[in-house]
Amino acid sequence: MTGTPLNIVAFCCEHCAYAAADLAGGLRMQYPPDVRIVQLPCTGRLDVLTVLQAFDEGVDGVMAAGCLPGNCHFLEGNLNARRRVTRIQGLLGEIGLEPGRVEMFNMSAAMAAEFVTAVTEMTERINEMGPSPLRVGGAGRGGD
Amino acid sequence: MITAERKPLEEVKDLIGEARNVLVMGCGTCVTVCFAGGSREAAELVVSLRMATRLAGAPREITETTVQRQCEWEYLDEARADVEQADVIVSLACGIGVQAIAERFPDARVVPGVNTTFLGMPTEHGIWEERCAACGECILGITAGICPIARCAKSLLNGPCGGSEAGHCEVSPDTPCAWQLIHDRLQRLGVLDVLMQPQPPKNWKSSRDGGPRRIVRDDLRLAGEQE
Numbered sequence: 129m130t131g132t133p134l135n136i137v138a139f140c141c142e143h144c145a146y147a148a149a150d151l152a153g154g155l156r157m158q159y160p161p162d163v164r165i166v167q168l169p170c171t172g173r174l175d176v177l178t179v180l181q182a183f184d185e186g187v188d189g190v191m192a193a194g195c196l197p198g199n200c201h202f203l204e205g206n207l208n209a210r211r212r213v214t215r216i217q218g219l220l221g222e223i224g225l226e227p228g229r230v231e232m233f234n235m236s237a238a239m240a241a242e243f244v245t246a247v248t249e250m251t252e253r254i255n256e257m258g259p260s261p262l263r264v265g266g267a268g269r270g271g272d
Numbered sequence: 273m274i275t276a277e278r279k280p281l282e283e284v285k286d287l288i289g290e291a292r293n294v295l296v297m298g299c300g301t302c303v304t305v306c307f308a309g310g311s312r313e314a315a316e317l318v319v320s321l322r323m324a325t326r327l328a329g330a331p332r333e334i335t336e337t338t339v340q341r342q343c344e345w346e347y348l349d350e351a352r353a354d355v356e357q358a359d360v361i362v363s364l365a366c367g368i369g370v371q372a373i374a375e376r377f378p379d380a381r382v383v384p385g386v387n388t389t390f391l392g393m394p395t396e397h398g399i400w401e402e403r404c405a406a407c408g409e410c411i412l413g414i415t416a417g418i419c420p421i422a423r424c425a426k427s428l429l430n431g432p433c434g435g436s437e438a439g440h441c442e443v444s445p446d447t448p449c450a451w452q453l454i455h456d457r458l459q460r461l462g463v464l465d466v467l468m469q470p471q472p473p474k475n476w477k478s479s480r481d482g483g484p485r486r487i488v489r490d491d492l493r494l495a496g497e498q499e
């Protein structure tokens with residue numbers, strides 16, 4: 129990876145993406161170290177305010193990773209999360225940040241390679257945008 | 273409930289202008305249950321405004337408080353200290369709350385953070401629909417419990433008009449024709465014949481047309497406050 133180390137938060141459903149990340153680790157698959165994983169019981173728990181607060185604290189990107197459409201453990205949590213991600217993208221645009229700093233991904237617990245692809249794709253995307261202007265020069269509110 | 277919708281962030285930023293200390297005030301009742309101006313929405317606005325003003329190179333001190341009801345002096349007074357230290361208050365209550373702040377705190381600058389929209393109800397998650405026009409003289413007793421003042425685009429008392437088509441109103445395929453609904457429900461209740469009795473013109477004096485309205489209940493007034 130090139131550029132400044134990034135701080136990307138990945139909200140991962142414990143029934144799929146979190147397990148996929150675990151599997152990727154178990155298989156010794158390499159992926160960019162810029163992602164910090166937060167385990168959710170379901171992406172349906174994804175909270176707009178929490179994501180906004182993360183950006184306010186200076187994170188560079190946020191990804192939500194839930195089950196494949198139709199496979200949500202709670203039936204539709206992943207579909208509801210997608211709508212919320214769309215709303216957050218709109219809010220980021222209003223605020224003056226690139227809407228693409230937040231994205232939704234879907235995968236099953238067995239899809240370790242897809243987890244690696246998603247993280248790589250997100251890291252490359254954010255790298256192109258550069259770190260969040262809210263943390264450049266210490267403007268971010270949070271430290272670590 | 274009174275429903276409202278958040279104003280675009282750009283508009284709120286313009287309303288705030290150069291103010292340094294911004295207080296976002298949520299309301300814990302109607303606008304909380306329609307997800308427009310409760311404590312969560314206040315927190316969302318605070319964090320959004322904070323980011324936007326920092327990005328614009330003009331960071332502000334932005335704080336938040338939410339009272340149970342902005343339209344009652346007792347609750348509003350709880351926020352007095354916060355109000356007094358703010359250069360501007362962004363009220364997320366309906367227009368009543370905004371005006372209550374202006375009336376209670378004569379020196380405070382208050383601006384609305386939401387657009388008050390209508391009197392209505394949630395018909396499903398994420399959808400609210402208008403139900404009442406607060407016309408001051410309820411006629412639901414003769415319209416099968418469906419309000420043609422609020423729900424008919426023309427507020428007809430003897431409908432439907434010629435624009436009623438396959439159950440929906442001519443203004444939009446998404447709007448059910450109120451008079452079709454009234455007809456169907458009267459029929460279901462077996463009292464369709466009430467439609468044979470045309471309704472005389474409504475006296476709109478009890479509505480907004482008679483000017484701002486006021487209710488006085490002498491039995492509830494406190495003796496010390498009698499005029």
Ligand code: SF4
Nearest residue numbers: 299301302343366369
């Ligand atoms: S201020 Fe408006 S939104 Fe708040 S409780 Fe009163 S009527 Fe409802």
Ligand code: SF4
Nearest residue numbers: 424433436441449450
């Ligand atoms: S179509 Fe029905 S609801 Fe629409 S204006 Fe005519 S009577 Fe009213």
